[in-house]
Amino acid sequence: MKLFSYFRSSASYRVRIALNLKKIPHETDFVHLLKNGGQQRGEAYAALNPQKLVPALATEEGVFTQSLAIIEYLEETRPEPPLLPAAAAERARVRAIAQLMACDIHPLNNLRVLQYLQNHLQADEAVKNAWYAHWINEGFGALEQLLQSPQTGRFCHGNTPTLADCFLVPQVYNAQRFKVDLGAYPEISRINAECMRLPEFAAAAPENQPDAE
Amino acid sequence: MKLFSYFRSSASYRVRIALNLKKIPHETDFVHLLKNGGQQRGEAYAALNPQKLVPALATEEGVFTQSLAIIEYLEETRPEPPLLPAAAAERARVRAIAQLMACDIHPLNNLRVLQYLQNHLQADEAVKNAWYAHWINEGFGALEQLLQSPQTGRFCHGNTPTLADCFLVPQVYNAQRFKVDLGAYPEISRINAECMRLPEFAAAAPENQPDAE
Numbered sequence: 186m187k188l189f190s191y192f193r194s195s196a197s198y199r200v201r202i203a204l205n206l207k208k209i210p211h212e213t214d215f216v217h218l219l220k221n222g223g224q225q226r227g228e229a230y231a232a233l234n235p236q237k238l239v240p241a242l243a244t245e246e247g248v249f250t251q252s253l254a255i256i257e258y259l260e261e262t263r264p265e266p267p268l269l270p271a272a273a274a275e276r277a278r279v280r281a282i283a284q285l286m287a288c289d290i291h292p293l294n295n296l297r298v299l300q301y302l303q304n305h306l307q308a309d310e311a312v313k314n315a316w317y318a319h320w321i322n323e324g325f326g327a328l329e330q331l332l333q334s335p336q337t338g339r340f341c342h343g344n345t346p347t348l349a350d351c352f353l354v355p356q357v358y359n360a361q362r363f364k365v366d367l368g369a370y371p372e373i374s375r376i377n378a379e380c381m382r383l384p385e386f387a388a389a390a391p392e393n394q395p396d397a398e
Numbered sequence: 399m400k401l402f403s404y405f406r407s408s409a410s411y412r413v414r415i416a417l418n419l420k421k422i423p424h425e426t427d428f429v430h431l432l433k434n435g436g437q438q439r440g441e442a443y444a445a446l447n448p449q450k451l452v453p454a455l456a457t458e459e460g461v462f463t464q465s466l467a468i469i470e471y472l473e474e475t476r477p478e479p480p481l482l483p484a485a486a487a488e489r490a491r492v493r494a495i496a497q498l499m500a501c502d503i504h505p506l507n508n509l510r511v512l513q514y515l516q517n518h519l520q521a522d523e524a525v526k527n528a529w530y531a532h533w534i535n536e537g538f539g540a541l542e543q544l545l546q547s548p549q550t551g552r553f554c555h556g557n558t559p560t561l562a563d564c565f566l567v568p569q570v571y572n573a574q575r576f577k578v579d580l581g582a583y584p585e586i587s588r589i590n591a592e593c594m595r596l597p598e599f600a601a602a603a604p605e606n607q608p609d610a611e
Contacts, residue, residue, distance in 0.1 A: 235539075235540040235543035235544055236498060236502065236537075236540040237540070238502070244487075246486070246487040247487055247491075249487075249490045249491075249494060250494045250498075251493065251494040251497040251498065251501065253466075253493065253497055253501070254490050254491075254493035254494040254497055255490070257489070257490065257493055258486055258487070258489070258490040261486040261489065262486050273459070273471055273474040273475050274457075274459040274460055274462075274471070276470070276471070276474065277460075277462045277467050277468070277470065277471040278460075278462075278467075280464065280466065280467035280470055281462060281463050281464040281467040284464040284466055284467055284500075285449060285463075285464065287497075287500075287501050288464065288466070288500050288501050288504075288505050289449065289451070289505060291501075292501050292502060292505040292506060293505060293506065293511065297536075298506065301529075301532065302519075305528070305529075305532075306515075306519055306521065306525065306529075308519065312519065315518070316514075316518075316519075319514065319518075323510075324449075326448075327448040327449040327450070330448035331448055
């Protein structure tokens with residue numbers, strides 16, 4: 186397998202964690218999202234992923250896109266260790282936590298959106314930072330409540346890492362990079378710290394990638 | 399089961415289609431997203447879904463949120479007719495198509511974001527419409543290319559409706575409501591028309607809901 190990744194991309198970071206947890210041997214191809222107007226917009230990469238976003242995962246069965254779909258594919262083809270619980274209702278909870286970030290926080294705060302705000306809406310740094318923090322606080326406020334549940338354990342769901350944790354850690358990293366105060370989210374912060382004690386999470390962190398700057 | 403829905407909510411529309419395709423008997427509770435500052439922000443609904451977003455699905459196993467997680471739960475507990483293919487690689491394609499809309503188009507264009515643009519960035523109608531159309535065109539441009547595939551059939555994937563179609567139809571409805579020109583997306587338009595010939599899709603349409611205005 187070959188992962189197309191950028192060190193700071195949250196969506197790439199999620200897949201890196203899943204690949205590490207499942208100990209799947211793979212190569213990595215580095216796609217620089219800023220250099221030369223963004224290598225993801227070049228012909229070679231756009232042929233792999235018409236969305237011109239990272240990550241993409243090239244496998245013997247084809248090239249897959251969308252971090253959530255990629256991790257579900259890994260779960261179905263390399264089931265150990267499982268990143269989803271066995272019971273449907275528990276799977277629904279884990280997926281909903283992941284999607285709270287995948288659908289309702291991250292898409293609003295990623296690079297292309299911040300660039301649009303700057304280029305088309307003349308947003309300065311203060312306006313962009315307020316926008317960024319607003320969607321983090323909307324999402325993390327709800328997530329903190331969802332985590333007040335007997336189903337939460339050492340990790341977002343139970344005592345082993347799941348899909349939900351693969352999404353939580355990159356989102357926390359991203360929020361910290363934009364200097365959002367996470368003081369109101371003790372449970373999110375606790376779980377993030379638990380995850381970062383595991384080598385599979387630490388090795389996936391942006392600063393530990395070969396393309397880190 | 400009880401679905402918490404708003405007639406114009408794209409995410410509710412997706413779940414309505416899935417419930418209809420699987421012929422799952424259910425009640426509906428109507429949550430008006432605009433009346434009294436939004437009924438989804440009221441105490442009763444926020445206790446069900448801390449995200450204060452529709453839809454939510456109350457079942458005998460608990461309350462589930464996030465349209466994609468809800469439909470995956472329905473797929474796992476009521477497998478007929480299947481909304482995902484059997485092979486992992488095909489499931490990854492169907493999920494990626496759904497997530498292109500769930501993660502990269504809809505979150506940027508929903509009510510709370512347009513309200514933020516207006517209230518905090520002083521965006522007028524023209525600026526909001528340009529924003530809206532930009533993310534539709536970014537996403538639909540890529541989707542139109544992804545659909546140029548031998549795996550596309552009468553529907554997004556093969557000749558029976560899948561999860562991908564549950565997401566495509568509400569996104570097209572939404573784009574049309576905002577008067578985005580879909581002339582550049584013949585395959586998306588063709589599949590949308592195919593779906594709308596099926597009574598399960600037509601019955602889920604916003605204008606056919608009891609709370610339609």
